[in-house]
Amino acid sequence: MSEAAYTSNSPEETRNIARNFAREVRGGDVVLLLGDLGLGKTCFVQGLAEGLGWVGAVLSPTFAILQEYETRPPLAHADLYRLETPGAVFGLGLEELTEAGFILAVEWPSRCPDAWPDSAWRVELTAVANHENARTISIRRNGDKTCR
Ligand SMILES: Nc1ncnc2c1ncn2[C@@H]1O[C@H](COP(=O)(O)OP(=O)(O)O)[C@@H](O)[C@H]1O
Numbered sequence: 001m002s003e004a005a006y007t008s009n010s011p012e013e014t015r016n017i018a019r020n021f022a023r024e025v026r027g028g029d030v031v032l033l034l035g036d037l038g039l040g041k042t043c044f045v046q047g048l049a050e051g052l053g054w055v056g057a058v059l060s061p062t063f064a065i066l067q068e069y070e071t072r073p074p075l076a077h078a079d080l081y082r083l084e085t086p087g088a089v090f091g092l093g094l095e096e097l098t099e100a101g102f103i104l105a106v107e108w109p110s111r112c113p114d115a116w117p118d119s120a121w122r123v124e125l126t127a128v129a130n131h132e133n134a135r136t137i138s139i140r141r142n143g144d145k146t147c148r
């Protein structure tokens with residue numbers, strides 16, 4: 001189990017934490033983004049994409065559900081907020097993407113809680129009482145990082 005916790009006071013800080021995280025994550029990894037609406041899950045993915053070398057826009061794929069970025073390794077960003085049923089996730093081809101070496105970042109993974117590998121990273125954003133722009137961000141992963 002590895003775990004790190006940060007405090008972010010702005011969207012820029014959240015992107016920065018994610019840019020640093022980009023150095024640890026590998027092709028084929030699944031990154032689950034946990035936390036309520038508006039806490040910065042998409043913002044975190046923007047920083048992750050930047051850290052992987054992406055210079056364009058990163059939009060919330062709420063309606064598209066899935067967006068791919070030609071970074072190295074390539075990044076797939078899913079937002080399952082509007083997933084109709086838990087089983088519908090299997091029609092998205094997410095497993096094929098990770099098998100092909102994509103990093104897969106997922107907003108609202110709770111829409112289909114049984115779909116994710118034990119080895120997934122869990123990035124959890126939490127509001128801080130009385131601080132509108134502050135979030136705690138914890139990043140954890142089961143297992144030994146050295147034997148991926
Ligand atoms: N510390 C922070 N980290 C990330 N976003 C923040 C922070 N403080 C304020 N915000 C604002 O919160 C919103 C987060 O939006 P978004 O990333 O789309 O959230 P989510 O994807 O979790 O719904 C943005 O409007 C952003 O400007």
Ligand SMILES: [Mg+2]
Pocket residue numbers: 041042043060079107
């Ligand atoms: Mg979002």
